[in-house]
Amino acid sequence: MADLHAWLRIIGRPDDSAALVRVLLGSRYRLGLGDLAPVANWRAAARPGAGAEPDGPGPAMLEAFDHLDGCTGLSPRRSAACRASATPITGCWPPPRG
DSSP, X not given: OHHHXXXXXXXXXXXXXXXXXXXXXXXXXXOOHHHXXXXXXXHHHTSSSTTOOXXXXXXXXXXXXXXXXXXXXXXXXXXXXXXXXXXXXHTTSOOOOO
């Protein structure tokens, strides 16, 4: 039930990083914190301003999966696992307009 709730939170609010982490750490994807740490580090580095609030403006965790090549410390195995798990999630939204 908690996974379903997390999915609904992601659909309603794609910037809900806590719900995304819940889904990725859950039984379907089975990623670990070590798999997500480089992605979270990319997100933190991409934030404007050094003292930004954790939930303040900046890229969402979901957006970081579009930039896996820029995540330092991500092994090829972890990168493949993150790509495989993010594809169904990021495929729910149209590509950004630019």
